[in-house]
Amino acid sequence: MLYGKWRPKGFAEVVGQDHIVHTLKNALATGQVAHAYLFSGPRGTGKTTTARIFARAVNCRSLKDGEPCNACESCRAILSGSALDLVEMDAASNRGIDDVRELREKIAYAPSDLARKVYLLDEVHMLTEGAFNALLKTLEEPPPHAIFILATTDLHKVPATIISRCQRYDFHRVPNDAIVERLSFICAQEGVDVPRDGLFAIAAQSRGGLRDAITMLEQVIARYGASPTLDDVRAALGQVHDARTGKLVEALLTSDLASALDIARSVGDDGLDLARFTRGVIDTVRQVLGAVLRDGAAAEDDPLVAAARSRPDAVHLLAAALSELARADFRLDPASPVPLEVACASVILGPAPGVSAPAAAPPRQPAGAQGAVSAGLLARVLRARRGRSPFAGGAVRPGPLRALPDGESHARDVAQRVVRSAADGRRGAGTWLPAQDAARKGRHGMPGNGRRAGRGHSRAPGSIGGQAH
Numbered sequence: 001m002l003y004g005k006w007r008p009k010g011f012a013e014v015v016g017q018d019h020i021v022h023t024l025k026n027a028l029a030t031g032q033v034a035h036a037y038l039f040s041g042p043r044g045t046g047k048t049t050t051a052r053i054f055a056r057a058v059n060c061r062s063l064k065d066g067e068p069c070n071a072c073e074s075c076r077a078i079l080s081g082s083a084l085d086l087v088e089m090d091a092a093s094n095r096g097i098d099d100v101r102e103l104r105e106k107i108a109y110a111p112s113d114l115a116r117k118v119y120l121l122d123e124v125h126m127l128t129e130g131a132f133n134a135l136l137k138t139l140e141e142p143p144p145h146a147i148f149i150l151a152t153t154d155l156h157k158v159p160a161t162i163i164s165r166c167q168r169y170d171f172h173r174v175p176n177d178a179i180v181e182r183l184s185f186i187c188a189q190e191g192v193d194v195p196r197d198g199l200f201a202i203a204a205q206s207r208g209g210l211r212d213a214i215t216m217l218e219q220v221i222a223r224y225g226a227s228p229t230l231d232d233v234r235a236a237l238g239q240v241h242d243a244r245t246g247k248l249v250e251a252l253l254t255s256d257l258a259s260a261l262d263i264a265r266s267v268g269d270d271g272l273d274l275a276r277f278t279r280g281v282i283d284t285v286r287q288v289l290g291a292v293l294r295d296g297a298a299a300e301d302d303p304l305v306a307a308a309r310s311r312p313d314a315v316h317l318l319a320a321a322l323s324e325l326a327r328a329d330f331r332l333d334p335a336s337p338v339p340l341e342v343a344c345a346s347v348i349l350g351p352a353p354g355v356s357a358p359a360a361a362p363p364r365q366p367a368g369a370q371g372a373v374s375a376g377l378l379a380r381v382l383r384a385r386r387g388r389s390p391f392a393g394g395a396v397r398p399g400p401l402r403a404l405p406d407g408e409s410h411a412r413d414v415a416q417r418v419v420r421s422a423a424d425g426r427r428g429a430g431t432w433l434p435a436q437d438a439a440r441k442g443r444h445g446m447p448g449n450g451r452r453a454g455r456g457h458s459r460a461p462g463s464i465g466g467q468a469h
């Protein structure tokens, strides 16, 4: 695997963890090496790599500026995996009290081929309670020739008694720039030419896990050869451009709830990754928002930008769309389009003026407040319709929502229920902020009712009525 081949050999090659590298090198330079370390952080961010470099550094016979030489006998023994005194134990498969007892017995013996014994306990949070207890005393007072390095991706599962006996280092997700830097280096070494935008696309998708990023790079190369294009990279990452992202943004910009719900449903029906699709929508919204804010003639021929520019409230609407879409949470039921539907409905049913009367548009209420109200209501409505929570595991899918014949009636139905629930919501609660209260008064009745011009937040003719009836 490419990531194994390019595992950093020295601290200088470890990217994105400068705070840790700096402190460890300092400790080596001043001889202040502790007897127990705890490395915690997300997968593939350099914990094991750093632990192995550190193990070589404390044993290296010609340490230079805190870097192991990788040439002396100790360094070579560790690099080749033949050093008896570097003990790597996977706590996920050796998790019991007997495993720790065995370790405790052996640790007492003097090192045989290195200056210091190093115990690297990976996935340490997997140890049983008994094993943790057996470890405690040794961890507190190991023989002077031994050093512990515990590594974990789940710090909160490690008992406080263990944590407090170690020097703790928190590995961070590797920043995109640092990932791109490392990927470029690997590409250069491998004689591969990937466009920089492609490397950024990989970095963004890896979400700070460098091992994942390198694996993605390897997949791209395996599939498209040594000089893939940006589109190749995107295709390999499954970021295939879906025309429906644009269509959905268009629906938001024209307050076309029926189309928006249709699209969300069809993406779900096609079995696509809804979270990824939603990220695509967010990207498109951001691009349109950027073009609108820059104002000039640029992107003039982009129909989405043109549609946005025809709305005086476009900036508020797009900002609200970003906020609502970013809140759509697909974790509980990744196959359900409901969070996306809720986000779209919140944007469209918000107090934005209908597209029919853009000239008289009062300023849209700041994004968030109103959206939160309708998002909550719609979520409740949709839950009620399905007879159980749409987020509770998806066992009842496809629910009645899917069975609806067409998007129009689906949209109307949802919107009507939102209106009714808004009216119901008036009784109870009592926690409304004044601005929201005004918004509610403007929304609970039938379309066209309850508009009270001249009282602070005057509201435009309801977009609910415009859409649902």
Ligand SMILES: Nc1ncnc2c1ncn2[C@@H]1O[C@H](COP(=O)(O)OP(=O)(O)OP(=O)(O)O)[C@@H](O)[C@H]1O
Pocket (backbone or CB within 6 Å): 002, 003, 004, 005, 006, 007, 008, 013, 014, 015, 016, 017, 041, 042, 043, 044, 045, 046, 047, 048, 049, 050, 152, 153, 174, 182, 210, 211, 212, 214
């Ligand atoms: N900070 C980093 N700098 C350079 N390369 C890295 C870094 N983090 C990870 N890598 C690359 O990813 C591979 C895996 O990293 P490593 O084994 O150190 O991750 P880890 O944090 O121990 O992950 P896990 O929690 O899954 O054990 C390395 O071989 C290396 O190629």
Ligand SMILES: [Mg+2]
Pocket (backbone or CB within 6 Å): 047, 048, 049, 122, 151
């Ligand atoms: Mg590891």
Ligand SMILES: [Zn+2]
Pocket (backbone or CB within 6 Å): 059, 060, 061, 062, 063, 068, 069, 070, 071, 072, 073, 074, 075, 076
């Ligand atoms: Zn050395």
